Amino acid sequence: MSESVLSLTRLYKRFGALQATHDVSLDLQPGEIHALIGPNGAGKSTLIGQIAGSLRPDEGSVHLAGKEITALNVSQRARLGLGRSFQISSLAEPLSVMRNVMIGVQALQGHSFRFWTPVSRDESLQAPAREALERMRLGHRAWTPVSELSHGERRQVEVACALALKPRVLLLDEPMAGLGPEGTAQLTELLEALKQEVPILLIEHDMEAVFRLADRISVLVAGSIIAQGDSATIRRDPHVREAYLGD
Amino acid sequence: MDKLKTGIIAPPGLPAMPARWFDRKGLVQIGLLALLLLAPLAAYLLGHIYYINLASRITVIAMAAVGLNLAIGYGGMVSFGHAAYFGLGGYVAGISAYHAFDFTPFMSWPVAIPGSDSMLVIWLAAILLCGLLALAIGAISLRTTGVYFIMITLAFAQMMYYFANSWPSYGGEDGLPIYLRNTLPLVDTNQPLVFFLICFAGLLLSMAITSRLMKSRFGAALTMARLNDTRLATAGISPYPIRLMAFVISAMITGLAGALYADLNGFISPTMLSWHFSGELMVIVILGGVGRLYGPLAGAILFVMMETLLGGLTEYWKLFLGLMLLCVVLFAKHGVMGWLAGRERNE
Numbered sequence: 001m002s003e004s005v006l007s008l009t010r011l012y013k014r015f016g017a018l019q020a021t022h023d024v025s026l027d028l029q030p031g032e033i034h035a036l037i038g039p040n041g042a043g044k045s046t047l048i049g050q051i052a053g054s055l056r057p058d059e060g061s062v063h064l065a066g067k068e069i070t071a072l073n074v075s076q077r078a079r080l081g082l083g084r085s086f087q088i089s090s091l092a093e094p095l096s097v098m099r100n101v102m103i104g105v106q107a108l109q110g111h112s113f114r115f116w117t118p119v120s121r122d123e124s125l126q127a128p129a130r131e132a133l134e135r136m137r138l139g140h141r142a143w144t145p146v147s148e149l150s151h152g153e154r155r156q157v158e159v160a161c162a163l164a165l166k167p168r169v170l171l172l173d174e175p176m177a178g179l180g181p182e183g184t185a186q187l188t189e190l191l192e193a194l195k196q197e198v199p200i201l202l203i204e205h206d207m208e209a210v211f212r213l214a215d216r217i218s219v220l221v222a223g224s225i226i227a228q229g230d231s232a233t234i235r236r237d238p239h240v241r242e243a244y245l246g247d
Numbered sequence: 248m249d250k251l252k253t254g255i256i257a258p259p260g261l262p263a264m265p266a267r268w269f270d271r272k273g274l275v276q277i278g279l280l281a282l283l284l285l286a287p288l289a290a291y292l293l294g295h296i297y298y299i300n301l302a303s304r305i306t307v308i309a310m311a312a313v314g315l316n317l318a319i320g321y322g323g324m325v326s327f328g329h330a331a332y333f334g335l336g337g338y339v340a341g342i343s344a345y346h347a348f349d350f351t352p353f354m355s356w357p358v359a360i361p362g363s364d365s366m367l368v369i370w371l372a373a374i375l376l377c378g379l380l381a382l383a384i385g386a387i388s389l390r391t392t393g394v395y396f397i398m399i400t401l402a403f404a405q406m407m408y409y410f411a412n413s414w415p416s417y418g419g420e421d422g423l424p425i426y427l428r429n430t431l432p433l434v435d436t437n438q439p440l441v442f443f444l445i446c447f448a449g450l451l452l453s454m455a456i457t458s459r460l461m462k463s464r465f466g467a468a469l470t471m472a473r474l475n476d477t478r479l480a481t482a483g484i485s486p487y488p489i490r491l492m493a494f495v496i497s498a499m500i501t502g503l504a505g506a507l508y509a510d511l512n513g514f515i516s517p518t519m520l521s522w523h524f525s526g527e528l529m530v531i532v533i534l535g536g537v538g539r540l541y542g543p544l545a546g547a548i549l550f551v552m553m554e555t556l557l558g559g560l561t562e563y564w565k566l567f568l569g570l571m572l573l574c575v576v577l578f579a580k581h582g583v584m585g586w587l588a589g590r591e592r593n594e
């Protein structure tokens with residue numbers, strides 16, 4: 001267990017009568033993509049929330065690189081290396097793409113109580129932000145306001161924001177939604193290249209991308225993990241076929 | 248350099264150009280400053296002291312609004328209690344002058360603190376005390392948001408108001424006169440034009456600080472805290488200390504304006520602390536243009552001129568003010584500055 005970058009131990013989360021997370025344990029190894037699939041409302045985003053710190057689990061613990069982070073808040077966890085993209089993109093609309101990404105670089109450098117030097121000509125902020133955008137093939141959109149981007153582009157900016165943190169772990173909540181076939185193919189390629197650097201916990205509905213990318217797959221249904229294994233195992237699992245793959 | 252490595256082919260485009268002095272926005276800004284500076288100079292040459300003092304009043308109120316604008320416009324913290332800092336700054340000036348005049352100590356235990364009629368000492372004390380007060384009030388208030396934040400800042404300011412009202416040592420509800428205007432080395436602060444220029448310098452300084460601050464890393468974080476604090480936290484920066492720091496700086500600017508206001512009027516009273524004044528500052532910020540650097544100045548010119556011109560004609564002048572505010576909210580959301588100088592561009 002000690003070698004896993006991220007590990008969840010027996011998480012429980014309840015919203016009123018709804019058990020959104022039920023006894024979930026999973027882990028993420030260096031260099032792997034671990035996909036989390038499941039029908040709508042299964043509790044995937046809720047689980048991401050508990051890892052990133054925006055939701056507190058009722059029970060259980062979260063460890064990042066061997067350190068317990070269950071009690072830390074969102075920004076503390078981000079500083080320890082949790083990069084996250086949201087299912088519904090959460091960006092500052094009126095600002096440029098660059099500004100949204102730069103705030104992550106600034107956080108990484110740890111100097112937000114600097115009052116005098118302008119950021120607009122600060123290469124130490126802009127160069128890493130540009131690099132993160134280039135990786136997402138968004139360099140040409142750097143100075144476009146987020147409000148003018150397409151839905152798919154916003155999802156990519158989210159990933160670039162997460163990359164700018166130089167994270168130890170990436171949590172991506174449906175990054176391919178709204179991308180179209182070409183965009184999906186491109187992002188699939190990108191994530192494949194990325195996983196050697198940063199292990200990824202990937203929530204995705206596009207099964208083709210999941211089966212291509214994932215080293216391991218966990219299937220979440222009604223808050224519980226009903227199956228875990230590599231692509232071939234999951235494809236064959238009768239429970240999964242019944243509950244999720246629908247054939 | 249490492250452009251090849253990151254695969255840049257086309258240049259990424261340039262950030263939005265800053266305002267140049269000769270474009271529309273630059274002209275409006277220079278025009279406002281010139282108006283504020285030249286009017287009292289002309290009044291001085293013509294011997295109309297009243298108008299010099301009127302310009303000083305506009306300047307000091309604009310400066311107080313610059314402080315509030317940092318909280319509301321740039322930080323998204325709608326404080327309905329900035330009279331607390333304005334009044335505290337005023338009381339620092341008044342109480343210090345009172346003890347200097349009397350040769351009595353302000354405090355004799357545990358350490359002896361004499362009064363002082365030096366503006367530099369008073370300003371420093373006003374800034375520090377307002378900063379401390381805002382640190383305490385902000386630390387509690389910023390745990391809440393929205394209407395709760397508005398109400399809790401109002402409540403703290405009202406506590407200060409009632410305290411000043413019922414504290415007899417410094418005049419209670421009657422207030423306290425400042426018999427001799429506080430002093431600065433080398434210049435005669437009793438000269439209206441000299442005092443105006445001091446206020447003008449204070450206004451320019453507070454605007455320069457705001458502008459510089461908002462371009463810095465701190466400003467980038469504060470902007471993100473206002474626009475999307477989830478994004479800021481997800482990036483790894485806690486919004487709370489960023490907001491608190493901005494709130495404290497905002498209060499310091501308004502507090503310094505309060506100290507100048509006390510010397511301008513030669514008088515302090517609890518009205519400086521009342522919610523009316525907090526409301527007036529908010530009106531000025533909204534009239535001028537929320538989050539616009541020159542908004543508080545434009546708003547203060549408009550407000551004080553209306554107060555002076557219409558207030559002389561009818562005691563219902565606030566009715567007109569209300570109508571105007573309604574028009575701004577309905578038709579010109581970006582205030583006078585938005586209307587005169589165009590929308591602010593973001594990069």
Ligand SMILES: Nc1ncnc2c1ncn2[C@@H]1O[C@H](COP(=O)(O)OP(=O)(O)OP(=O)(O)O)[C@@H](O)[C@H]1O
Pocket residue numbers: 015018020038039040041042043044045046047087
């Ligand atoms: N804050 C909340 N309060 C109450 N119920 C919630 C809350 N957040 C999520 N839920 C409920 O918990 C369940 C799981 O939601 P979640 O968003 O985690 O699903 P998901 O697996 O991400 O679904 P999708 O594929 O549609 O994104 C849903 O029934 C949802 O309505």
Ligand SMILES: [Mg+2]
Pocket residue numbers: 044045046087173
């Ligand atoms: Mg979801």
